[in-house]
Every structure is written in C-alpha cells, then in structure tokens.
Amino acid sequence: MIKAIKASKSEKVLFIFLVVLAIFTFSSFYILKNKCLFVEKVNLDKINFPNPENVVVMNIECGDVIIELFPDISPQSVKRFKILIENKKYDGSAFYKVVEKTFVQAGDIEFGNIDNLDYSKIGSGKSGLGILKSEISDEFNFIAGSVGLARSTKFDTEDSEFFITLKEIPIYQGEYTPIGKVIYGLDILSKIKIGNKGIYVLRPDYINTLRILRSN
Amino acid sequence: MKILFLIIIFFQITHVNADEIYNLLKIPNLEVYKFKNDNNIRYLNSKKNFKIGVNDNISCNKSYPKNLSNKFPIIQKNINFYNSTFLNKINLRYIVLCEDLFVSKINTGGIPDTEKRTLILDINFNVKYFERMIHHEIFHMIQKSNTEIFDESRFSSFNDVNFKYAECSTCSDRLNLDLYNDTNGFLTEYSKSIASEDMAEIFSFLMTDKINIEALIKKDKILEKKVTFIKSGILKIDKNIL
Numbered sequence: 001m002i003k004a005i006k007a008s009k010s011e012k013v014l015f016i017f018l019v020v021l022a023i024f025t026f027s028s029f030y031i032l033k034n035k036c037l038f039v040e041k042v043n044l045d046k047i048n049f050p051n052p053e054n055v056v057v058m059n060i061e062c063g064d065v066i067i068e069l070f071p072d073i074s075p076q077s078v079k080r081f082k083i084l085i086e087n088k089k090y091d092g093s094a095f096y097k098v099v100e101k102t103f104v105q106a107g108d109i110e111f112g113n114i115d116n117l118d119y120s121k122i123g124s125g126k127s128g129l130g131i132l133k134s135e136i137s138d139e140f141n142f143i144a145g146s147v148g149l150a151r152s153t154k155f156d157t158e159d160s161e162f163f164i165t166l167k168e169i170p171i172y173q174g175e176y177t178p179i180g181k182v183i184y185g186l187d188i189l190s191k192i193k194i195g196n197k198g199i200y201v202l203r204p205d206y207i208n209t210l211r212i213l214r215s216n
Numbered sequence: 217m218k219i220l221f222l223i224i225i226f227f228q229i230t231h232v233n234a235d236e237i238y239n240l241l242k243i244p245n246l247e248v249y250k251f252k253n254d255n256n257i258r259y260l261n262s263k264k265n266f267k268i269g270v271n272d273n274i275s276c277n278k279s280y281p282k283n284l285s286n287k288f289p290i291i292q293k294n295i296n297f298y299n300s301t302f303l304n305k306i307n308l309r310y311i312v313l314c315e316d317l318f319v320s321k322i323n324t325g326g327i328p329d330t331e332k333r334t335l336i337l338d339i340n341f342n343v344k345y346f347e348r349m350i351h352h353e354i355f356h357m358i359q360k361s362n363t364e365i366f367d368e369s370r371f372s373s374f375n376d377v378n379f380k381y382a383e384c385s386t387c388s389d390r391l392n393l394d395l396y397n398d399t400n401g402f403l404t405e406y407s408k409s410i411a412s413e414d415m416a417e418i419f420s421f422l423m424t425d426k427i428n429i430e431a432l433i434k435k436d437k438i439l440e441k442k443v444t445f446i447k448s449g450i451l452k453i454d455k456n457i458l
Contacts, residue, residue: 102236153242153332169236170251171258199239 035191036062042184044213052214054078056085056180059208060095060192065164065185066213067147070178074135077149077158077177082212084109084127084160090210096122098201100194103169105150106207107161114206122200127160134158135177142172145182166190241332243268243312245278249288256300259288262314269319274327276314279339284313287339287346294350297423302454306357309333315340326353330360345393352420358453359412365449368411374441375401385409395421395428401438403429418446422458 007015039062047066049055054069071078084090090107092114097105110125111118134155142148142165150161158177165172166189182189195201237246237260249261261284265277295311303309307330317324317338325341326349328334335357341349359366372381379401392405403421407414421429422443433440450458 097239099235099239103239165236171237171240171248174256175240 036188039063039188039191042066047184049213053212054180055183055213056082056210057213058090058185058210060188061205061208062188062191063185065188066183067164067180068183069180073137073140074149074177074179076132077135077179080127080129080132080158080160081149081162081179083129085210085212088209089127089160090207092206092208093210094122094201094204094206095192096201096204097163097199098192098194098204099199101166101190103163103165104189104192105161105163107150109160112161114204117204119200123161125160129159131156132158132177136174137178138174140173140178142169142176142178143181144168145186146172146178147180147182148172148176148178151176164189241310241312241334243334243336246312249284249313250292253292253296254300255296255298255303256309257295257303258310259292260310260312262312266314273320274318274336276312276317276336276338279313279315283315283339288313290347291337291339291350294347294423297351297457298354299454299456302457305453306330306354306361307333308335308354308357310335312336313339317341325349328353328357328360330357342393348393348420348424350420351423352416355416355419356412358419358450359415362449362453365452366412366415366446368415371415371442371445372411374438374445376438379408381408381410381414383410385413393417395425399432399436399439401436401442403432403439414442415446418442419450422446426458 041063044057044064044066051068054071056067056069058065058067069078069081089109093106093109094112094114094117095104095106096108096112096117106112108122108125109127111121112123112125132149134151136155140146144165144167146165148163148165149158150163151157162179163176164182166186193201193203193205237248238244241260243266245262245264245266246260247263248258250259253259262276262278265275267275291311291313298308308328310333312334314336315338317327317336319327323338325338325345327336329336335353337350337353391409394405395403396405402408402414403417407417418429429443433443447458
C-alpha cells in the first residue's frame with residue numbers, strides 16, 4: 001500500500017509561486033509581442049462624416065486610421081491622392097521611412113510596395129501620373145496627425161509619397177503640401193515599426209488597404 | 217542577393233540622428249535656434265558635430281552656447297539687411313550655425329546651397345572678416361539663382377586682357393581677404409581667384425563698406441565697371457538691397 005505523502009507548507013507556497021510565475025511569464029510575453037493590444041479601435045458605423053468623399057480609411061496592422069482630406073487647401077494634390085487610392089495603388093505600400101514619435105512615410109508605389117521592396121531605389125519611385133506642383137500654405141501648421149505629400153529637396157516634385165506627422169513640426173510649415181489630417185487612429189500610427197538606427201526601416205510595416213470612405 | 221544584403225548592412229551601419237530637420241535638409245544633429253523672424257529666415261544650430269556631402273567631405277562642429285549667443289546678434293543684424301521677398305528669390309530660408317566649418321579639409325566661412333535653401337555659417341570664422349563673409353556667401357546664392365544676370369564671362373571681360381583667373385577658388389594661393397590699398401581692378405587678393413569670388417568680394421564690400429568702395433572706384437576704372445555691373449544686377453532683383 002502506497003502511503004500518501006502530504007506536501008509541506010513551504011512546498012505548497014513554492015508550487016503556487018511557480019504557477020503564478022508561469023502565468024506572469026506567458027501573459028507578459030503575449031503583451032510584449034502584441035503591440036496592438038491596447039490600441040483603441042474605431043467603429044466607423046457610429047461616426048457621421050459630413051463629407052465622406054473626402055474621408056479615407058487606411059487599414060494597417062493595428063487597425064483603421066481615418067484621414068480627412070483638404071481639397072480646399074491643396075486641390076491638385078488631394079485629387080492625385082484620391083486617384084491613387086481609387087486605383088488601390090497604396091495597398092501594400094511600406095512605411096519605409098519612420099522616425100520614432102516624429103513621422104511615418106509611405107507611398108512609394110514603384111519601389112516601396114511590400115511585394116517589391118527595392119532598398120537601393122526606395123523613395124525615388126514614380127506613380128506614372130507625373131510630378132505635381134507644390135501647393136504650399138504658409139498658414140498651415142503641421143500638428144500631430146497632419147498628412148503631407150513628400151517631395152525631393154526641390155519643390156514641385158510631389159508625386160505619390162506621403163507622410164503623417166506624429167507630433168507638431170513647426171519647421172514643416174511652408175515646406176510641404178498639406179493634404180489632410182488624421183481624425184482617428186493617431187495612436188495606431190505610433191505603433192508602426194521604426195528603424196533600429198537609421199531613418200529607413202528594414203522589414204517595415206505596410207498599408208493593408210487605403211480606401212475612400214464613400215466615393216461620389 | 218549579396219547586393220541586397222550589403223544594402224541592408226549599409227542601412228544598419230550608417231546611422232545618423234534622423235529627425236524631422238534631417239528629413240528636410242539632409243543635415244544631421246540640428247535644432248531650431250530661432251524660428252520666427254521678420255524676413256522668414258529660420259536659424260538652426262548644430263547641437264552635435266556633423267559630416268555631410270560626398271565622402272563626408274564637409275564637416276562642422278557643434279556650436280557652444282556662449283559663442284553662439286555672442287555671434288548670433290551679428291549674424292542676425294547682417295541677414296536682416298535682406299527682406300523675405302529677396303531671400304525667396306535667392307532661395308535662402310535656413311541658416312545653419314556651427315563651428316569650424318571645413319570642405320575637403322579646407323577651412324571656409326560658409327557653404328551656400330540653393331537647392332536646399334540653406335547657408336551653413338562658421339561662427340568661429342575670423343572676426344575681422346566675419347560680417348563681410350556672410351554677405352560674400354549670400355552673393356554666391358544670388359549668383360546661383362541669377363546666372364544670366366551675373367554672367368561670369370561678361371564680368372571677366374572688364375579685367376585687363378592679360379589677366380587670368382585661376383581654375384578654381386581653392387586652386388590658387390590668392391586667399392588674402394584684406395582690402396588692397398592699390399586696388400588695380402581687384403579689392404582683395406582673393407578677388408583674383410575666380411570671377412564668382414571677385415563678384416562676391418565686391419558685393420560683400422558694398423554691403424559692409426559702401427562709402428569706401430564708392431571712393432575707391434573713382435580712381436579705378438576697371439573696378440568702377442565691376443561695381444556698376446554688380447549694382448545694376450542686384451537692382452534687377454531688388455531695389456532695396458544696395
């Protein structure tokens with residue numbers, strides 16, 4: 001007959017400690033791995049947008065980012081942006097240039113798509129629709145969530161690339177064409193993968209889809 | 217595949233302190249020093265040493281607060297001679313302030329870049345020539361933005377037929393910046409280096425010592441033609457500068 005051995009008090013404490021430790025370890029690992037865990041999701045059905053034809057929904061890994069466009073400030077640039085969205089050119093576009101807590105940039109259609117990333121040429125890709133004249137507004141302040149068209153060092157070289165500021169950047173005033181602002185999802189953008197050391201991101205996050213909320 | 221690997225390694229190794237100013241001007245380690253100014257110039261300060269250009273051939277060190285606070289009023293006073301419309305025309309928006317500016321190991325007072333609308337200034341440049349140097353570098357931006365007005369071959373034709381400029385500004389030993397007593401067509405030794413430096417020297421003296429230059433040209437016909445050429449060129453761009 002096998003005699004049951006009763007666990008001592010210290011053994012019970014040790015067992016409970018190990019169980020708690022295991023739970024803590026697994027939950028921490030899950031929380032740390034899942035960067036989107038505490039991101040607030042937006043329910044589009046509950047929001048009434050007065051001009052849905054100028055509202056776009058950018059779906060990325062952590063959720064939907066809602067952007068209101070400014071056709072009154074930058075008509076040609078917004079028109080270009082909407083054409084590219086309608087043609088689904090931004091789907092799969094990588095956030096290849098990201099500065100932590102500062103800005104994220106995507107939209108290189110030719111060399112910056114997740115299916116065809118070319119780091120030797122990224123940032124120089126063309127949309128095929130030609131370059132645009134800069135639509136600079138000296139009155140427009142680039143606050144957190146402002147969306148602007150990127151350009152080369154010269155003005156009037158905008159095409160498809162765009163950036164979104166994650167903080168106020170006064171020095172961009174009068175430098176870049178503003179095309180809109182983020183109305184929901186700024187915290188989602190702050191979860192986008194940053195570069196380890198430089199401005200460019202290896203194995204970057206990307207845009208799943210970018211759609212106009214409702215076309216005319 | 218090997219190339220892709222090398223590119224990835226390159227991005228990992230060559231890191232710069234990337235920020236919003238670097239993204240705009242491609243100069244690392246800068247911070248805003250003074251943002252709002254009447255002529256819309258934005259002053260930036262080097263908070264750490266930086267290297268830029270082909271093979272990092274341009275280098276400049278961080279500026280120390282005490283030195284910067286001493287030199288800034290002088291810089292601002294001289295930049296304020298130019299209005300925002302004029303500065304727009306010559307593509308100047310940013311002044312970068314740093315110490316001990318070198319291009320290919322040669323010390324220089326300033327580096328103008330019309331494409332990025334930036335002028336890098338060495339706040340440690342020789343005090344004797346400091347203010348004039350600012351206008352000298354600005355002239356290079358004026359000329360770059362108005363090459364037809366400040367045509368070098370036309371300007372060179374004012375010189376004595378036997379005179380020849382050097383191939384480039386740093387390929388000669390004509391570097392002295394002191395004003396000649398006997399001008400003989402040139403204000404300084406550096407004026408004899410190349411035509412654009414000759415023009416820039418004249419403009420810088422007109423901005424800082426106009427009365428003296430007006431007196432000098434009365435006894436120097438070549439210099440008079442050159443000064444008239446510069447003044448009429450500037451007049452085509454803005455009536456209020458000279």
